Amino acid sequence: MVILRGRKIKKVFGKKTTTQEVLKDIDIEVRKGEFVGIMGPSGSGKTTLLNVLASIDKVSSGTIEINNFNLQKMKEQKLSQFRREQLGFIFQDYNLLDTLTVKENIYLPLSVGKIPKTVAEKKIKDITVLLGIEDILNKYPNEISGGQKQRTSAARALVRNPSIVFADEPTGALDSKSATALLSNLEKINKDKKVTIMMVTHDSVAASFCSRVLFLKDGQIYSELYKGEKDRKQFYREIMNTQGVLSGDGYDA
Amino acid sequence: MAMTLNQLVLRSMRKNAKNYYLYVFALIFSVTLYYSFVTLQYNPAITKEIGNGISASILKAASYLLLFIVTFFVLYANKLFMNRRSKEIGLYQLVGMPKGLVTRLIAVENIILWLGAIILGVFMGFVTSRIFVMILLKILEKDAFVELSFSLEALLRTVVVFLLLLIVVILQTAMRIRRVSLLTLITTTVVADEKIKKFNVFQMFLGFIGLVFIGCGYYLSTTLLDLLNDPNMTPNKMLVQMLLILALTIVGTYFVFRFSVALILNIVRKSKKGLMSVTDVLSLSTIMHRMKSSAMSLTTITILSATTLGILTLAYISYYSADTMAQDSVSYDYVMYEDTGFDLIDEFDEEAIQFTRHDLDLLAVQADVRPLLLKEFALKKDISTLLTVQVVSHKDIKNKLPKLQLKENEGYIVGYDSLSAENIRLESQKPIQFITSTGTDEIFITEVTDESLVPNYHNYNFITVIVSDSYFQKLLHDPLNENQKVVGIELKEKGQLKKAEEVFEANKVSVEIPYPSGLATKTVSVESQETYRLDILNSLGLTIFIAGFLGLAFLIATGSILYFKQMSEADEEKGAYTILRKMGFTTNEIMKGIRRKQLFNFGFPLLIGLAHSYFAVKAAWIFFGTELFAPLLITMCVYVILYSIFAILSAGYYRKVVEDAF
Numbered sequence: 001m002v003i004l005r006g007r008k009i010k011k012v013f014g015k016k017t018t019t020q021e022v023l024k025d026i027d028i029e030v031r032k033g034e035f036v037g038i039m040g041p042s043g044s045g046k047t048t049l050l051n052v053l054a055s056i057d058k059v060s061s062g063t064i065e066i067n068n069f070n071l072q073k074m075k076e077q078k079l080s081q082f083r084r085e086q087l088g089f090i091f092q093d094y095n096l097l098d099t100l101t102v103k104e105n106i107y108l109p110l111s112v113g114k115i116p117k118t119v120a121e122k123k124i125k126d127i128t129v130l131l132g133i134e135d136i137l138n139k140y141p142n143e144i145s146g147g148q149k150q151r152t153s154a155a156r157a158l159v160r161n162p163s164i165v166f167a168d169e170p171t172g173a174l175d176s177k178s179a180t181a182l183l184s185n186l187e188k189i190n191k192d193k194k195v196t197i198m199m200v201t202h203d204s205v206a207a208s209f210c211s212r213v214l215f216l217k218d219g220q221i222y223s224e225l226y227k228g229e230k231d232r233k234q235f236y237r238e239i240m241n242t243q244g245v246l247s248g249d250g251y252d253a
Numbered sequence: 254m255a256m257t258l259n260q261l262v263l264r265s266m267r268k269n270a271k272n273y274y275l276y277v278f279a280l281i282f283s284v285t286l287y288y289s290f291v292t293l294q295y296n297p298a299i300t301k302e303i304g305n306g307i308s309a310s311i312l313k314a315a316s317y318l319l320l321f322i323v324t325f326f327v328l329y330a331n332k333l334f335m336n337r338r339s340k341e342i343g344l345y346q347l348v349g350m351p352k353g354l355v356t357r358l359i360a361v362e363n364i365i366l367w368l369g370a371i372i373l374g375v376f377m378g379f380v381t382s383r384i385f386v387m388i389l390l391k392i393l394e395k396d397a398f399v400e401l402s403f404s405l406e407a408l409l410r411t412v413v414v415f416l417l418l419l420i421v422v423i424l425q426t427a428m429r430i431r432r433v434s435l436l437t438l439i440t441t442t443v444v445a446d447e448k449i450k451k452f453n454v455f456q457m458f459l460g461f462i463g464l465v466f467i468g469c470g471y472y473l474s475t476t477l478l479d480l481l482n483d484p485n486m487t488p489n490k491m492l493v494q495m496l497l498i499l500a501l502t503i504v505g506t507y508f509v510f511r512f513s514v515a516l517i518l519n520i521v522r523k524s525k526k527g528l529m530s531v532t533d534v535l536s537l538s539t540i541m542h543r544m545k546s547s548a549m550s551l552t553t554i555t556i557l558s559a560t561t562l563g564i565l566t567l568a569y570i571s572y573y574s575a576d577t578m579a580q581d582s583v584s585y586d587y588v589m590y591e592d593t594g595f596d597l598i599d600e601f602d603e604e605a606i607q608f609t610r611h612d613l614d615l616l617a618v619q620a621d622v623r624p625l626l627l628k629e630f631a632l633k634k635d636i637s638t639l640l641t642v643q644v645v646s647h648k649d650i651k652n653k654l655p656k657l658q659l660k661e662n663e664g665y666i667v668g669y670d671s672l673s674a675e676n677i678r679l680e681s682q683k684p685i686q687f688i689t690s691t692g693t694d695e696i697f698i699t700e701v702t703d704e705s706l707v708p709n710y711h712n713y714n715f716i717t718v719i720v721s722d723s724y725f726q727k728l729l730h731d732p733l734n735e736n737q738k739v740v741g742i743e744l745k746e747k748g749q750l751k752k753a754e755e756v757f758e759a760n761k762v763s764v765e766i767p768y769p770s771g772l773a774t775k776t777v778s779v780e781s782q783e784t785y786r787l788d789i790l791n792s793l794g795l796t797i798f799i800a801g802f803l804g805l806a807f808l809i810a811t812g813s814i815l816y817f818k819q820m821s822e823a824d825e826e827k828g829a830y831t832i833l834r835k836m837g838f839t840t841n842e843i844m845k846g847i848r849r850k851q852l853f854n855f856g857f858p859l860l861i862g863l864a865h866s867y868f869a870v871k872a873a874w875i876f877f878g879t880e881l882f883a884p885l886l887i888t889m890c891v892y893v894i895l896y897s898i899f900a901i902l903s904a905g906y907y908r909k910v911v912e913d914a915f
């Protein structure tokens with residue numbers, strides 16, 4: 001089942017005289033339960049692509065459908081509601097509210113709509129146990145480590161069982177150990193709960209956790225790799241190779 | 254280095270225009286206010302009207318108070334301005350500019366801004382001072398022509414004052430740049446938030462103490478007037494109690510903001526058990542986390558609001574009471590005493606001024622009011638109750654009290670005003686004892702009212718007893734009592750008042766009337782209610798005007814500070830709004846929480862300020878006039894409305910920030 005479908009996505013920045021085409025007629029499809037990685041050199045448009053798919057930014061032309069909802073046809077109000085109910089977000093700089101405890105942060109997406117308190121408590125408990133942060137619920141973001149912050153952010157993104165989770169460089173600010181822990185968690189949730197995840201990353205290790213990786217170059221999809229039955233090491237090597245070809249010289253990330 | 258310092262300054266000023274406008278507004282506003290006020294001191298129209306005595310010194314004292322507000326306002330604006338630019342300053346240092354150069358850069362920038370603001374402010378002050386003079390003369394009900402005069406002295410003083418302030422501001426800036434390290438400069442907007450951990454018992458206790466302090470202050474303020482009647486009262490004792498009230502309420506207010514609020518909010522928050530709605534998140538948790546840094550400024554704003562309101566209300570009470578005070582003292586449009594002023598009646602006839610004439614006999618009778626005293630009052634106070642009261646016959650006053658019914662031995666007391674009530678507390682449905690040559694008569698008092706319907710001739714500002722016509726005849730013929738014939742003139746058409754006043758001015762007479770003893774005489778004259786009213790206005794007008802002026806300055810200063818504060822809070826919280834909007838919360842949902850926060854930030858200081866000023870006014874109003882509730886209510890309403898403008902402005906700013914945050 002296709003959960004996200006993008007057709008001829010075009011994004012142009014700048015005013016009339018100094019326009020710059022960042023996304024050039026991109027077609028993309030994501031099936032339910034996929035863990036898709038987006039890679040590419042800086043300036044290739046990968047974050048822009050994620051933003052327009054996640055309805056945070058508007059396309060210049062083209063259509064995007066998520067769960068059969070056409071993003072371009074929705075008004076601001078409707079779009080916000082849609083984002084709240086169907087999408088989850090994880091960002092590089094965690095985007096947690098400093099004045100709230102971990103639990104309060106995770107509860108935020110549940111706070112609107114008619115979710116009974118007991119159900120909310122249960123959902124928070126399940127997701128935090130899954131991510132291993134059930135002991136720090138009453139701490140403030142400035143009292144916990146980067147890895148814990150990102151897992152809190154992930155818990156907040158997942159707590160409402162969204163149709164799809166968008167992650168923008170989620171491991172960008174983490175040390176490799178925390179990064180691996182987070183990614184294993186995401187991979188596990190993706191497999192066990194069939195949550196669709198789309199992740200932008202420049203880190204080949206992070207990408208090797210995905211089930212499919214798209215490579216962007218100059219605003220176009222350059223190539224794509226499927227993990228299939230390969231193990232992570234093999235897949236990682238494949239990703240490295242593609243990257244090497246992509247950048248023309250020895251890849252340096 | 255190709256770029257000179259001046260070029261750098263100009264370039265950064267152009268880039269920071271948005272940050273500047275607030276600061277520049279504060280500067281121009283301050284200069285305008287100060288210059289126009291100082292100009293008043295030197296305006297010939299004013300000096301002619303008010304003379305050089307006490308009024309001039311009131312103006313001078315007020316100008317110092319204004320200077321205080323202006324200083325406070327400008328320094329605060331500069332502080333906020335620097336906060337907003339800390340990143341820029343940090344960046345300058347990061348790229349290797351020495352601190353001295355950065356300081357010079359900011360100093361040059363400030364000098365340019367200040368010179369501009371002074372020029373513009375003086376110009377605007379010049380224009381507005383004329384408006385202020387017109388308002389002042391309007392309050393005094395004088396139709397003098399206002400000349401737009403430029404005062405060099407006022408200009409000089411304004412320039413000197415603001416140049417001194419500029420030096421202070423530059424020093425403040427320099428010290429700030431010197432003190433902070435690069436790291437704190439860059440991160441200052443982030444550390445502003447306090448992370449409340451757990452509340453300890455001591456803080457809870459202080460939160461409770463704050464409420465107790467305010468309560469004690471309020472209680473003491475209600476007992477302040479009783480102190481006046483205390484035989485052991487000394488001016489020192491009074492001062493001590495007043496200072497105690499001030500200290501209790503100010504410290505109490507600070508504690509309430511610093512501890513009580515966070516305490517209560519923390520309890521509410523705990524009760525949610527981590528499940529807070531977005532509205533709670535944006536109001537409850539933000540307020541709680543900011544309480545440490547905002548407690549001081551909220552306290553200041555509360556105290557300033559209370560002071561402003563108190564001053565404004567008291568001034569307005571005086572102004573508002575001028576009418577009633579004139580009516581109290583001169584109970585007809587014109588009052589004349591036996592053998593005086595009858596020329597005036599002829600003149601009125603001649604000028605075709607329509608009036609009704611009321612003839613009254615006013616008797617001075619010795620009376621003992623002891624049986625009338627309120628019981629608790631009689632027990633508490635040792636007072637003499639043998640007094641001269643004024644007695645008037647029922648028939649003479651019928652036109653003013655058409656419904657009054659009196660039996661032979663009944664009386665009705667008028668003129669029992671608030672000031673009399675402070676000295677002697679009387680109750681109705683009790684008898685009064687008149688002392689006559691044949692003994693004492695008991696007259697049953699049916700009612701005690703504060704209406705003042707009878708000219709006060711025999712006793713200044715004390716009660717008049719209306720008695721039945723037959724009993725009045727008895728008193729009238731008693732040789733002990735002194736009678737004074739009085740004529741009250743009531744104009745039929747108020748439109749003729751102006752003409753009547755001109756006639757009155759031209760025929761002013763006063764006569765010596767011998768006391769019954771024949772040993773001395775007293776001077777009485779025809780009295781005019783309107784002239785009396787204008788006299789009151791004249792003596793109070795300047796005070797009222799200054800109070801109004803300072804009140805407005807305080808109001809705008811406090812409102813602006815709150816507004817500036819909210820602006821910087823909004824900017825600091827932009828990140829949070831971005832997160833919430835990305836998560837799918839709409840602008841309206843976010844604004845709902847922000848509005849609740851605004852309600853707290855503006856409403857809470859206002860509410861406490863209103864309460865403070867209510868008790869302050871209640872303790873002191875008696876010295877300012879005769880009406881309390883109407884002027885109090887009107888002043889408070891106007892204040893709340895003007896104050897709300899700032900709340901609405903800052904809500905508008907928040908909406909813009911939230912809409913931009915994505």
